[in-house]
Amino acid sequence: MLAIWILVFREVLEAAMIVSIVAAATRGVAGRWRWIGSGILIGCAGAGLVAAGAEGIAGALSGMGQEWFNAGVLLAATAMIGWHVVWMARHGRQLASEAGRFGADVSAGRRPLTALMVVVALAVLREGSEVVLFAYGMLAGGSASDGLVTGGALGLLSGVAAGVAMYAGLLRIPMRHFFRATNGLLILLAAGLAAAAAGFLNQADVLPTFADPLWDSSWLLTDDAWLGRALHALVGYSAQPTGMQVLFYLSIVVLLSGGARLAAPRRDAIAAVPTPST
Amino acid sequence: MSKSVALFALLVMSAASSVSATEPPEFRLVIRDHRFVPAELKVPANTKIKLVVVNQDATPEEFESHELNREKVVTGRGTIPVYVGPLKPGRYPFFGEFHAETAQGALIAQ
Numbered sequence: 421m422l423a424i425w426i427l428v429f430r431e432v433l434e435a436a437m438i439v440s441i442v443a444a445a446t447r448g449v450a451g452r453w454r455w456i457g458s459g460i461l462i463g464c465a466g467a468g469l470v471a472a473g474a475e476g477i478a479g480a481l482s483g484m485g486q487e488w489f490n491a492g493v494l495l496a497a498t499a500m501i502g503w504h505v506v507w508m509a510r511h512g513r514q515l516a517s518e519a520g521r522f523g524a525d526v527s528a529g530r531r532p533l534t535a536l537m538v539v540v541a542l543a544v545l546r547e548g549s550e551v552v553l554f555a556y557g558m559l560a561g562g563s564a565s566d567g568l569v570t571g572g573a574l575g576l577l578s579g580v581a582a583g584v585a586m587y588a589g590l591l592r593i594p595m596r597h598f599f600r601a602t603n604g605l606l607i608l609l610a611a612g613l614a615a616a617a618a619g620f621l622n623q624a625d626v627l628p629t630f631a632d633p634l635w636d637s638s639w640l641l642t643d644d645a646w647l648g649r650a651l652h653a654l655v656g657y658s659a660q661p662t663g664m665q666v667l668f669y670l671s672i673v674v675l676l677s678g679g680a681r682l683a684a685p686r687r688d689a690i691a692a693v694p695t696p697s698t
Numbered sequence: 699m700s701k702s703v704a705l706f707a708l709l710v711m712s713a714a715s716s717v718s719a720t721e722p723p724e725f726r727l728v729i730r731d732h733r734f735v736p737a738e739l740k741v742p743a744n745t746k747i748k749l750v751v752v753n754q755d756a757t758p759e760e761f762e763s764h765e766l767n768r769e770k771v772v773t774g775r776g777t778i779p780v781y782v783g784p785l786k787p788g789r790y791p792f793f794g795e796f797h798a799e800t801a802q803g804a805l806i807a808q
Contacts, residue, residue: 474773
């Protein structure tokens with residue numbers, strides 16, 4: 421049962437970290453829990469479908485279907501976060517300055533929330549499909565099923581608890597820095613997902629590694645350690661990344677922070693926006 | 699214009715094919731009763747190899763290794779190819795994530 425608990429917790433933790441960042445980044449947006457909840461539900465349904473189609477995916481593209489599928493899911497999530505970050509840079513400051521009237525402006529918030537709903541759905545789908553495959557294997561193998569139910573439930577609950585704790589922690593960031601902090605976290609999250617995608621493309625042998633590994637920091641923090649896992653989910657930590665993964669990571673950081681800077685309205689333009697008090 | 703596009707396509711294709719020009723030597727790794735057989739597999743160092751992971755169990759498994767940067771699900775009674783290396787000489791542990799208590803193994807590159 422302990423093994424099941426740990427395995428389920430691990431997968432749920434990764435998805436929960438992503439959901440907690442998304443939840444924090446959409447603080448104050450009306451109807452966000454509905455979007456996040458929909459993302460989770462769609463992700464769960466998708467996880468079942470992916471697990472059911474695991475054999476087909478594995479056999480596709482001369483045995484490299486899994487790698488392409490994972491890379492595709494990860495890059496799609498990266499793109500959606502990128503879209504949101506750039507959109508927020510354009511409109512976020514305006515939204516923050518009109519925070520009191522947020523509810524009235526749902527239509528303005530709808531576009532990036534769709535993007536983040538997709539991010540949540542993809543995260544849940546990716547981690548969830550492994551849990552479903554694992555659980556299916558346990559049932560098919562005839563292993564004790566109460567261990568599966570108890571361990572699975574405990575794993576799910578503790579994973580969600582970790583996500584809630586992370587979210588509560590993020591909310592303690594002072595309001596002045598809040599959206600800059602969550603936007604920064606979203607950029608690092610996107611970079612980590614892109615680096616993971618590069619890892620799968622390395623694994624599929626379609627991209628060169630440049631260096632494998634580029635460095636080895638496992639003496640400091642292994643991928644196996646809980647902190648290593650949490651940091652992997654949050655900011656894409658890897659103890660032994662390939663050169664290509666680091667290149668993907670840095671490219672996304674540069675692209676998104678540069679894109680956000682370019683998209684941000686000029687200061688004089690902001691000053692020109694009439695304040696609600698007049 | 700179309701000539702440069704064609705040239706570019708050719709370049710991309712040749713770059714892609716140079717990544718996997720010749721089929722690397724194959725090594726078989728079997729999963730049986732949630733264990734890897736053999737648990738230690740000797741492979742040549744400094745060359746790319748193809749691991750063929752054959753799952754003889756009815757239950758799915760995930761072949762995973764941090765040291766090799768590999769993570770791949772193999773379904774019940776399924777077979778997956780895993781390209782590895784070129785590796786520097788050394789020991790590279792791997793495990794089956796779904797049954798990590800028993801499914802432990804390592805590649806010995808020499």
